[in-house]
Amino acid sequence: MAAAHYLKQANRYNRATQKQEADTMRPNLPKTYDGLDNDINGGMTMIGKIIRDAWVFGILPETETCAGWEISRIDAVHQQVNDEWDKYGCMVSNLPDDLRERHKRIYDQAIVIAKQRGWDPEIIASDED
Numbered sequence: 001m002a003a004a005h006y007l008k009q010a011n012r013y014n015r016a017t018q019k020q021e022a023d024t025m026r027p028n029l030p031k032t033y034d035g036l037d038n039d040i041n042g043g044m045t046m047i048g049k050i051i052r053d054a055w056v057f058g059i060l061p062e063t064e065t066c067a068g069w070e071i072s073r074i075d076a077v078h079q080q081v082n083d084e085w086d087k088y089g090c091m092v093s094n095l096p097d098d099l100r101e102r103h104k105r106i107y108d109q110a111i112v113i114a115k116q117r118g119w120d121p122e123i124i125a126s127d128e129d
Contacts, residue, residue: 033074035067042114044121050078052110056103057084 036043036051043051047066051074054060059080066074088094092103111121 029071031070033066033069033071036065038067042117042119043110044114044119047074048110050074050081052106053081053085055106056099057081059084062106 033039033047036048039045039048041048051060051064051066054077055062055064057080059077060066066077092100095103
């Protein structure tokens with residue numbers, strides 16, 4: 001139990017340190033987010049995933065696109081999302097039925113919208129190789 005607590009604390013520290021390093025190493029990055037509706041790749045980005053997962057867990061209402069939010073505010077939501085995923089071993093299949101159904105609905109809809117906006121999952125997948 002103590003080891004798990006230590007690892008969680010270490011991960012939080014590492015994320016905070018990485019954020020501080022990123023802020024100083026890349027000062028020209030935008031300080032605010034354009035919003036899920038204006039995101040690249042039809043919202044199929046890391047921030048888009050954070051927002052959709054926050055909808056799944058009820059951290060944010062499904063109407064919230066985070067337009068105009070400071071990145072630090074999105075980072076705080078990201079931590080809350082990570083804490084929720086930790087409860088379920090980061091596996092959709094471990095979610096209770098209601099959350100699993102909400103996850104499927106939100107992500108199915110996001111895929112349709114992203115494809116309408118020109119997102120091609122094959123291109124993204126090939127970029128990761």
